[in-house]
Amino acid sequence: MKFLLTNQETERLKFRQLEDSDFEKWLELFKDDHTTQLLGMAEYKSPQERCEKWFEWTFNRYENNLGGQNVLICKEDNKLIGQCGLLVREVEKDFELEVAYSILPNYRMKGFAIESAKKCRDYAFENNFHDRLISIIVQENINSKRVASRNGMKLNRQINYGSKLMDLFQINKEDWEQSNPV
Numbered sequence: 001m002k003f004l005l006t007n008q009e010t011e012r013l014k015f016r017q018l019e020d021s022d023f024e025k026w027l028e029l030f031k032d033d034h035t036t037q038l039l040g041m042a043e044y045k046s047p048q049e050r051c052e053k054w055f056e057w058t059f060n061r062y063e064n065n066l067g068g069q070n071v072l073i074c075k076e077d078n079k080l081i082g083q084c085g086l087l088v089r090e091v092e093k094d095f096e097l098e099v100a101y102s103i104l105p106n107y108r109m110k111g112f113a114i115e116s117a118k119k120c121r122d123y124a125f126e127n128n129f130h131d132r133l134i135s136i137i138v139q140e141n142i143n144s145k146r147v148a149s150r151n152g153m154k155l156n157r158q159i160n161y162g163s164k165l166m167d168l169f170q171i172n173k174e175d176w177e178q179s180n181p182v
Contacts, residue, residue, distance in 0.1 A: 003067030003086040003097065003129060010119045013112065015070040018058050018083070022071060025080045027051045028104050038141045039102065040162060061087065069100055072116055074107070081107040084116035086124055089136070091159060091168070097130040101147065113147045121151055122180070125173050135169045136161055145169070152176060 005015040018026075029035060030050035036042055044050040061068035069083035082103035089096045099120045101113045117135075124133055135148040136159070145155075145167065153169035160166075 002065055003088065003124075004062070005070050005085060005120060005123055008070075008119060008123060009075075010115050012075055013081075013116055013119075014073040014075060015084075015116075015119070016073060017062065018055065018069070018071050020055075022080060023051060023055065025104075026054070026083075028106075029102060030054070032105060035102075035105070038138050038144070040138065040164065067097070069102070072103075072112065074112075080104070081112055082116070084113070084120055086120050086129070086133075089134070091134070091136070091161070095130075096132075096134050097124060098134050098136055099124075099148075099151065099153075100135065101144070108143070113144075114150045117147055117151045121171065121176065125176050130173075132170055132172045137167045137169060139165065139167055152179060 004017060006017055008015040027047055030047040036050060041050045041053065044053055058068050066088040067086040069085035071080055072082045072084055074081045082101065084101040087098040087100050089098050099117050101117050103113050121133055124130060135153055137144045137148060148169035152175065153171045156168045156170040158165055159168050
């Protein structure tokens with residue numbers, strides 16, 4: 001479970017692993033068809049099916065040391081507000097480490113995505129997990145692109161990922177070190 005941020009914290013958030021008991025809360029994310037499109041899950045027809053698939057993927061990542069999104073708990077009210085984490089990906093035959101984030105609708109536009117994404121970035125580079133980090137974003141997802149930019153990432157290129165053309169944002173450890181001197 002090398003890439004998980006279990007028991008890490010930010011100013012407003014606590015990180016922990018996803019648990020079966022989180023299902024009903026996380027189901028909210030998949031009730032919105034627009035979000036479903038942005039997450040590339042439109043092939044799954046019901047919110048229940050989408051959430052089941054998400055949990056299956058997440059637990060598979062945990063079990064196979066492929067990182068995974070951590071549940072984000074708001075310190076103020078102890079509520080689950082989203083997920084964020086480091087995902088092992090193969091992109092164009094290269095090993096990559098992706099910063100991925102999803103925030104529940106009621107908690108969006110409050111800075112939680114960028115706060116958690118920065119923590120993931122810093123944690124990955126401080127622990128020498130990789131010399132670069134990426135975020136793979138659906139082209140229409142303007143808000144996620146803003147988060148990636150605020151996380152120090154720049155648009156690197158467009159890639160075919162799955163069956164879609166996606167934007168690949170990237171930050172190198174060297175650039176991170178220059179903007180975060182010790």
